[in-house]
Amino acid sequence: MKLLLQTLTLAGCIAMPVSAQAEIITLKLYAIGIKAGTITINAAEKGNSYAINGRVTPSALLKVIKEIGFTGSASGKVKNGAYQSKKYAGHLNTGNRQSIVKMHWKGRTPVVDSYQPSRAKRPYDIAPSKQVGTKDLLTAGYATFKSRPIDKLCNTTHDMFDGRRRSKITLGKPVIKGSIATCAGSYKRIAGFSPHDMQKRVNFPFTIHYVQQNDGTYRFNDFSADATFGKIRAIRK
Numbered sequence: 001m002k003l004l005l006q007t008l009t010l011a012g013c014i015a016m017p018v019s020a021q022a023e024i025i026t027l028k029l030y031a032i033g034i035k036a037g038t039i040t041i042n043a044a045e046k047g048n049s050y051a052i053n054g055r056v057t058p059s060a061l062l063k064v065i066k067e068i069g070f071t072g073s074a075s076g077k078v079k080n081g082a083y084q085s086k087k088y089a090g091h092l093n094t095g096n097r098q099s100i101v102k103m104h105w106k107g108r109t110p111v112v113d114s115y116q117p118s119r120a121k122r123p124y125d126i127a128p129s130k131q132v133g134t135k136d137l138l139t140a141g142y143a144t145f146k147s148r149p150i151d152k153l154c155n156t157t158h159d160m161f162d163g164r165r166r167s168k169i170t171l172g173k174p175v176i177k178g179s180i181a182t183c184a185g186s187y188k189r190i191a192g193f194s195p196h197d198m199q200k201r202v203n204f205p206f207t208i209h210y211v212q213q214n215d216g217t218y219r220f221n222d223f224s225a226d227a228t229f230g231k232i233r234a235i236r237k
Helices: 002-009 060-065 137-145 195-200
Strands: 021-031 034-046 049-058 069-079 082-093 098-106 109-116 156-161 166-171 175-177 180-191 203-212 218-227 230-236
Touching: 021 137, 034 137, 049 137, 069 137, 082 137, 137 156, 137 166, 180 218
Parallel strands: none
Antiparallel strands: 021 034, 021 230, 034 049, 049 069, 069 082, 082 098, 098 109, 156 166, 166 180, 175 180, 180 203, 203 218, 218 230
16 A cells, blocks of 8 residues: 555646646546545646646555545755755555654755654654755656657656665656557665565556647656555546
8 A cells, every 4th residue: 555655656636827837637536446546736837936736545445444545745946857856745555554744945955844644763764865856756757748849758766765774766768669658667675674574675667648739748657556455547527
């Protein structure tokens, strides 16, 4: 279930003027062939700034099995087409644990304002001050899912930090066939995860498809990924 929610690396109203460039991304999420829920990302950009709200809402069936969900918001700057996190707040429920996180970035270094519930330090914990150049998971998800021209599609990496754990999304060069662009990628656990999680699995490959629009840009259509419990898939509504 953790990767299902972390797919936002692969999830309200935006406090920006209507004139801002906006994109609403709504995905139907399936796990092992069963509808698991909905991912919604509402994002707006104006000038060199962006703001995002994201939500993962479980299906009625999944709620019976396990109560999971996510709500979050992020904002930051856009520099040379790259997204730099400045603020992030998120409430995550994996079914096994809950976390409420607030962070801000000083320059390109994350600062954890609060992480609840608190706990004693563990040997595998990592220092936020050492996670320079990382972004929050919601920003990385939006940067992956947003519509783009072909020369800015995929072929990049996103180093992420959620307040305790560091991970990375890697996207290869797009392969074009007709109006479809296919990008192979992977989600990788880097540091801050428990030894049990690292031993169980580190790399999670995925595939994304984008469809060319009339204006020439490529719009996210669907992705499929490997999780510890099987295949997951998301299709844009």
